[in-house]
Amino acid sequence: MTPHQIQELLSLGEGQRVEFKSTVRNVDALGRVICGFLNASGGYLICGVDDRGAVPGVDASPDALAMLEKRLHEGVSPKALVSVQTQDLGGKPVIVIEVPAGKDVPYAFRDVIYIRSGDATQKADAETIRDIVMRRQIEPERWERRFSLADAQYDVAADEVRSAIADAHRSRRAFFRNEDDPLMVLEDFAASKYGRLTNSGDVLFTRNPALRLPQVRIRAMCYNSDKAGDTYRDMKSFEGPLHAIFEDTYTFIVRNTPTIARFVKGSPKRQDSPLYPEAAVREALINALAHRDYSAASGGVSIHIYPRRLEIHNSGCLPDGVTTDSLTKGRLSVLRNPDIAHVLYLRGLMEKAGRGSVLMIQQCRDHGLRDPQWQSEEHLGVTVTFHAPEVTPQVTAPVTAPVTAPVTAPVTAPVSESIVRLICLLGEQGPLGNEEIRSAFALKSRRRLRETYITPALKEGLAEYTIPDKPNSRHQKYRLTTLGKAALAQANS
Secondary structure: OOHHHHHHHHHHOOEOOEEEEOOOOOHHHHHHHHHHHHHOOOEEEEEOOOOOOOOOOOOOOHHHHHHHHHHHHHHEEOOOOOEEEEEEEOOEEEEEEEEOOOOOOOOEEOOEEEEEEOOEEEEOOHHHHHHHHHHHHHOOOOHHHOEOOOOOOOOEOHHHHHHHHHHHHHOOOOOOOOOOOHHHHHHHOOOEEOOEEEHHHHHHHEOOHHHOOHHHOEEEEEEOOOOOOOOEEEEEEEOOOHHHHHHHHHHHHHHOOOEEEEEOOOOOOEEEEEOOOHHHHHHHHHHHHHHOOOOOOOOOEEEEEEOOEEEEEEOOOOOOOOOHHHHHHOOOOOOOOHHHHHHHHHOOOOOOOOOHHHHHHHHHHHOOOOOOEEEEEOOOEEEEEEEOOOOOOOEEEEEEOOOOOOOOOOOOOOOOHHHHHHHHHHHHHOOEOHHHHHHHOOOOOHHHHHHHHHHHHHHOOOEEEOOOOOOOOOOOOEEEOHHHHHHHHHHHO
């Protein structure tokens, strides 16, 4: 959550979904509010702000944050994804706790059930608890909470459990009773109960959940053109524990998308970076795995890589209460698979409770790309699409691409006839100096050569110096850039 968004909440004041706390010393008071949010429609608890909206700030050191998360995690039952983050507000640190609506109501904090009533949190009375439980019984048990056919003793990948423990420690979200007992660790991850694995535990921690749940496989395809067809440059199917196939799939995406070179204005140094921002792609992929509909045996996650776009698709339409518009605004997420999302959060893979889409948008804008687009179709699922950058003077065509089929970015901007003549000449004869170009075009005026041909081609990024450090050298020549070669190919076509 950005400082601007926090200021908006402060201006609205406390209410059904917002509460302020001036301190974090009373963890029980915080836990009660969080419990009330979980039993309602979620909300925001902002610590370091008093009832009047003033900002005294709080201790937001990493140690204090880790201890706060630990005590909240231990008190809330059943387990839930509660995101804790820090932000600077007017030079004062505040802690923002984002709480999505809980899927496993009623929730309790230290064995007491609390509900939200207006801007207050109160202990639930017997009638309210009875009503919540009765409503809960009407709904079928969530797919991820049902027992799996996997054997907790023989099918669990011990190295995956150890890796998850290490990740939780690294992210300072380790809340385990006994790390030497795998079954207890799985219970702490809400991946097993009564000694049996749940479906979420199967997906997350067994060697090959696809043996029992074929829908967990990820299919990835890279096409030769921007139209889907039966001609692939690369195609893979990944199976294994969720974290492993996430990393394998991301590696596939990196391998099949080019790297582009950007030149920062005022600096001669080239910066090489992936075509699509790494953080945005990883966020989109982890969201697809966390929010997809696992209950459909025919569903799954698929990756489609085209020369000019990347599509990440998951089965299951957006949950009730979530729209493509709310995704772009970063509102609190409604979690379809809160147990799976909780483990991903503990491992440091899901940092926010609904703001990942905003991070993706910002990352794309920072890289000069169009905003990613979300499309939800009821019977097909959700697709997020990243678009390759438009070619500008600051962005060159890809400099490193898959060996199997290099990708060349098309030139979309119109090019003047004089520049076309120059790039055709350089393409045919190679690097040429001023006098060679003037002679080829039968020009008498050096000024006309410079103003009509050389300067515009350099400015458009289609030509470059062979001696960039000495632009006025008598040995200076001009050659086509990668972008210029793409323009030449377009001119020839």
